Amino acid sequence: MRCVIARFPFELTRSGVLTSMKGVKPEAVVGESVTIGRRAYPVKQVGEVITRQDRRDFSSHEVVRAMTKLGFTCRVLPSAAAPARPLSPLQHAAALLGTPAAV
Numbered sequence: 001m002r003c004v005i006a007r008f009p010f011e012l013t014r015s016g017v018l019t020s021m022k023g024v025k026p027e028a029v030v031g032e033s034v035t036i037g038r039r040a041y042p043v044k045q046v047g048e049v050i051t052r053q054d055r056r057d058f059s060s061h062e063v064v065r066a067m068t069k070l071g072f073t074c075r076v077l078p079s080a081a082a083p084a085r086p087l088s089p090l091q092h093a094a095a096l097l098g099t100p101a102a103v
Contacts, residue, residue: 003066005051006058012050014070020050032060035073043067043074 001012021036024045032043044055047063064074087095 001066001069003062003069005047005062005066006053008051008053010051010066012066012070014072017046017050017067017070017072021046024049031077032064033075034064034067035075040075 003010003012018036021041024041026039026041027045029040029042033040034043034046035041036046043060043063046067047053047058047060048055051058064076068074
């Protein structure tokens with residue numbers, strides 16, 4: 001399948017990605033990940049291995065889109081929840097003091 005990552009066209013196949021990632025030790029997953037075989041790899045690590053480009057040259061979205069089209073399972077970061085209402089100065093002071101100890 002032809003896909004464009006970092007403005008460069010690549011001919012990627014599922015078997016080609018599996019072969020490229022064979023023997024590559026997965027780094028710790030902090031953000032988005034791709035499951036290849038039984039291992040979860042960070043998206044940027046997969047993109048770096050299959051394109052041989054620096055991680056700063058492409059976005060994780062480009063790699064997720066390509067890997068999804070090839071049939072790999074991709075896990076994206078959940079959307080950030082709406083920020084909670086800020087505490088009033090009184091509530092903030094009470095939170096700093098903690099709850100009273102039971103006597």
